Amino acid sequence: xxxxxxxxxxxxxxxxxxxxxxxxxxxxxxxxxxxxxxxxxxxxxxxxxxxxxxxxxxxxxxxxxxxxxxxxxxxxxxxxxxxxxxxxxxxxxxxxxxxxxxxxxxxxxxxxxxxxxxxxxxxxxxxxxxxxxxxxxxxxxxxxxxxxxxxxxxxxxxxxxxxxxxxxxxxxxxxxxxxxxxxxxxxxxxxxxxxxxxxxxxxxxxxxxxxxxxxxxxxxxxxxxxxxxxxxxxxxxxxxxxxxxxxxxxxxxxxxxxxxxxxxxxxxxxxxxxxxxxxxxxxxxxxxx
Amino acid sequence: xxxxxxxxxxxxxxxxxxxxxxxxxxxxxxxxxxxxxxxxxxxxxxxxxxxxxxxxxxxxxxxxxxxxxxxxxxxxxxxxxxxxxxxxxxxxxxxxxxxxxxxxxxxxxxxxxxxxxxxxxxxxxxxxxxxxxxxxxxxxxxxxxxxxxxxxxxxxxxxxxxxxxxxxxxxxxxxxxxxxxxxxxxxxxxxxxxxxxxxxxxxxxxxxxxxxxxxxxxxxxxxxxxxxxxxxxxxxxxxxxxxxxxxxx
Numbered sequence: 001x002x003x004x005x006x007x008x009x010x011x012x013x014x015x016x017x018x019x020x021x022x023x024x025x026x027x028x029x030x031x032x033x034x035x036x037x038x039x040x041x042x043x044x045x046x047x048x049x050x051x052x053x054x055x056x057x058x059x060x061x062x063x064x065x066x067x068x069x070x071x072x073x074x075x076x077x078x079x080x081x082x083x084x085x086x087x088x089x090x091x092x093x094x095x096x097x098x099x100x101x102x103x104x105x106x107x108x109x110x111x112x113x114x115x116x117x118x119x120x121x122x123x124x125x126x127x128x129x130x131x132x133x134x135x136x137x138x139x140x141x142x143x144x145x146x147x148x149x150x151x152x153x154x155x156x157x158x159x160x161x162x163x164x165x166x167x168x169x170x171x172x173x174x175x176x177x178x179x180x181x182x183x184x185x186x187x188x189x190x191x192x193x194x195x196x197x198x199x200x201x202x203x204x205x206x207x208x209x210x211x212x213x214x215x216x217x218x219x220x221x222x223x224x225x226x227x228x229x230x231x232x233x234x235x236x237x238x239x240x241x242x243x244x245x246x247x248x249x250x251x252x253x254x255x256x257x258x259x260x261x262x263x264x265x266x267x268x269x270x271x272x273x274x275x276x277x278x279x280x281x282x283x284x285x286x287x288x289x
Numbered sequence: 290x291x292x293x294x295x296x297x298x299x300x301x302x303x304x305x306x307x308x309x310x311x312x313x314x315x316x317x318x319x320x321x322x323x324x325x326x327x328x329x330x331x332x333x334x335x336x337x338x339x340x341x342x343x344x345x346x347x348x349x350x351x352x353x354x355x356x357x358x359x360x361x362x363x364x365x366x367x368x369x370x371x372x373x374x375x376x377x378x379x380x381x382x383x384x385x386x387x388x389x390x391x392x393x394x395x396x397x398x399x400x401x402x403x404x405x406x407x408x409x410x411x412x413x414x415x416x417x418x419x420x421x422x423x424x425x426x427x428x429x430x431x432x433x434x435x436x437x438x439x440x441x442x443x444x445x446x447x448x449x450x451x452x453x454x455x456x457x458x459x460x461x462x463x464x465x466x467x468x469x470x471x472x473x474x475x476x477x478x479x480x481x482x483x484x485x486x487x488x489x490x491x492x493x494x495x496x497x498x499x500x501x502x503x504x505x506x507x508x509x510x511x512x513x514x515x516x517x518x519x520x521x522x523x524x525x526x527x528x529x530x531x532x533x534x535x536x537x538x
Contacts, residue, residue: 148406151408152402152405152407153394153407157394157397159385159390160391163383164379167380167391170364170368170381170398171395171398172398173394
């Protein structure tokens with residue numbers, strides 16, 4: 001039970017990234033893979049600041065800013081140099097590896113004896129319940145803020161930018177600027193996942209971000225499949241289903257582990273699982289058409 | 290309202306496929322004029338429209354809008370004066386967003402999109418009332434995604450959207466080319482009503498000579514990147530359809 005609750009909590013922690021990928025992939029239709037770098041960046045900043053004794057609440061804005069900066073960089077490379085979004089992301093992600101290493105100072109920082117956000121609540125006897133509640137509360141606030149943002153006039157302009165660029169230009173919207181802001185928000189959210197996961201697993205490792213974009217992508221695709229299957233139009237419900245996708249994804253990996261799959265195989269399982277999510281609906285569609 | 294001075298535009302300069310789309314075009318369009326712009330494919334109509342809107346910068350020459358030098362202003366900044374309707378009904382609206390969201394953006398065309406929720410009861414009512422004036426029965430569909438409506442309905446709504454915020458200039462780039470004849474008529478009549486009601490300066494590109502004859506108070510024919518004919522209200526009123534066909538023979 002604790003094992004699955006722990007997977008549930010990890011799903012919650014990764015939901016921030018899922019929301020970020022939802023913004024780039026589904027709202028802006030930009031394939032952004034800065035994620036691997038900005039996720040580790042968030043975790044690195046968190047580890048360094050927490051071990052230096054910064055209070056948790058003050059670490060959050062720094063993490064957000066670090067992630068946003070990574071996103072702005074990708075956005076600038078993409079819009080100013082007119083470089084393909086995918087390549088822009090790879091460039092920034094690769095560069096971030098060195099940045100992350102110099103932020104950390106070494107390849108791994110443990111967070112065993114520091115105050116983490118998950119120790120903030122002590123209502124239940126069993127610590128994992130407290131932790132799940134902290135995670136749920138955090139994501140509730142985060143997704144609430146994001147839902148509000150997407151419903152504002154600015155949010156409508158954001159959603160329209162990914163939908164019809166000729167329309168938004170005619171409506172006085174600077175598409176390039178909008179994309180940069182979108183990438184900044186998405187990577188700030190991703191960094192926030194790094195912030196949460198570092199505290200969840202009690203360490204930050206330079207390699208923790210490798211392949212994380214695939215986890216996020218798969219999670220968003222699960223969420224998106226549910227959204228289109230249930231024909232959900234309301235934006236806050238869509239965000240909820242994206243988070244549900246993140247949790248389901250971790251649950252599937254947890255099941256795989258519990259039936260005896262070797263942990264070394266986890267990345268392969270992840271890749272095959274995402275392939276299944278993307279591939280099976282297409283095969284089914286082909287047969288019916 | 291619109292003043293073009295010695296506008297030239299070259300595509301692919303110094304290459305084998307170099308095209309001189311506009312050749313030193315001088316054109317002045319006064320407030321309230323409704324210009325029908327005709328010409329064969331490749332005559333430079335759309336390039337001319339794009340130079341006015343800012344989508345295509347001129348190679349040479351200057352563009353003045355509302356007496357202000359707009360030559361260097363990008364398209365999204367010129368939207369302060371200009372509203373556009375595209376040939377492709379998908380171009381002027383965001384298909385996945387609701388009709389209401391689309392109208393909200395249109396209402397903010399010339400102002401900042403801020404972090405407040407602008408769609409409230411009063412705004413919904415305003416949009417519903419405006420759409421009801423079209424008489425197409427679309428006022429109950431404001432919550433639907435724009436993409437679920439037909440091309441004609443979307444074009445009519447795009448036109449209406451241009452009146453949600455202050456507009457001086459309306460650019461219509463073959464707005465009815467993708468529509469069936471009945472929808473086309475509805476769209477053009479809507480356009481005419483809006484142009485009159487809001488005293489808009491309009492440039493209307495069309496390949497339909499009958500429409501060019503029926504609508505507008507000035508007619509310009511483009512040929513090989515130059516203004517071939519320019520008929521004022523009086524000359525246009527005396528024009529016969531047969532005569533126009535001969536221009537293209």
